[in-house]
Amino acid sequence: MLLKILLGIAIGATAGALLGSTRSCETGGCPLTANPYRGGVVGGFLGLMVALSFLQAPAGAPRAANSAAPASLITITSDKQWKDAQATLPDKALVVFHAQWCGACKRFAPTVQDVAGKVEGQAKVYYVDVDAAPGAAQPYGIQYLPTTVALVKGKENQTFVGIVDEERLLTALDIRPAAAAAAPAPAAQN
Numbered sequence: 001m002l003l004k005i006l007l008g009i010a011i012g013a014t015a016g017a018l019l020g021s022t023r024s025c026e027t028g029g030c031p032l033t034a035n036p037y038r039g040g041v042v043g044g045f046l047g048l049m050v051a052l053s054f055l056q057a058p059a060g061a062p063r064a065a066n067s068a069a070p071a072s073l074i075t076i077t078s079d080k081q082w083k084d085a086q087a088t089l090p091d092k093a094l095v096v097f098h099a100q101w102c103g104a105c106k107r108f109a110p111t112v113q114d115v116a117g118k119v120e121g122q123a124k125v126y127y128v129d130v131d132a133a134p135g136a137a138q139p140y141g142i143q144y145l146p147t148t149v150a151l152v153k154g155k156e157n158q159t160f161v162g163i164v165d166e167e168r169l170l171t172a173l174d175i176r177p178a179a180a181a182a183a184p185a186p187a188a189q190n
Contacts, residue, residue, distance in 0.1 A: 004051050004054065005052070007051065008047040008051025009044045009048050011047050012045070012046045012047015012048065013040045013043050013044035015043050015047070016039035016040045016043015017036045017040035017043065018039070019043065020034065020036040020037065020038055020039020021036045021039070069113060069116070070113065070117040070120055071120065072116045072117075072119055072121070072125055073112070073113060073124075073127060074124055074125065074126050074127065075127045075129075076126055076127065076128040076132075077129050077133060078132055078133050079133045079135035081133065082126075082135065082136035090124050091152065092119070092122060092124075092152055092173045092174070092175065093123055093125070093126060094112075094119075094125045094169060095126045095128060095140075095149045096108075096112050096125065096126065096128065096146060096148045097128050097140070097147045097148070097149075098127065098128070098129060098145055099129060099145055100129065101131075102146065104145065104163055105145055105146045107163060108146045108163045108164075111163070111164070111165070112127060114166055115169050119170070122173075122175050123175060130145065140156070144162070147159065148160045148169065150169070150173055157172055157173075
């Protein structure tokens with residue numbers, strides 16, 4: 001990681017210094033082409049920004065910092081994958097429509113992964129990239145991202161637009177969180 005940052009700065013500074021040596025800016029106010037020193041500094045900064053942009057997390061299913069994705073979380077990146085998944089839909093499923101460029105989707109990703117871990121063995125969570133699989137979103141009329149559709153026995157039970165908490169998602173599938181399921185039922189009072 002540090003090597004990538006240093007390499008980005010070095011390449012940017014070199015390119016900026018070369019541009020600055022042309023001195024094509026007649027007024028001296030152009031940051032890259034006024035002189036080699038200023039071009040190197042600005043180029044190094046731009047190189048740093050480019051290097052940092054390449055260090056972002058890779059695209060794909062949501063991932064927690066130190067854990068693998070649960071088996072119940074299925075990433076859909078093509079219309080064919082979605083068609084195949086539809087043929088084997090379980091009785092209970094969440095379909096989360098997202099896009100890589102969507103900031104709210106990135107903030108929602110850890111919740112999606114947590115829910116997938118809690119529904120293991122009871123339901124599946126399909127994480128559908130609408131840019132890679134536009135045909136999957138079309139039947140549901142997806143207009144905003146993220147949108148989550150709760151399916152029960154293949155039928156649309158509830159649809160949520162935006163970031164939704166775990167409890168609402170589990171309730172839409174009629175699944176109790178493990179802590180609530182383990183708690184004893186309250187005694188009836190007379």
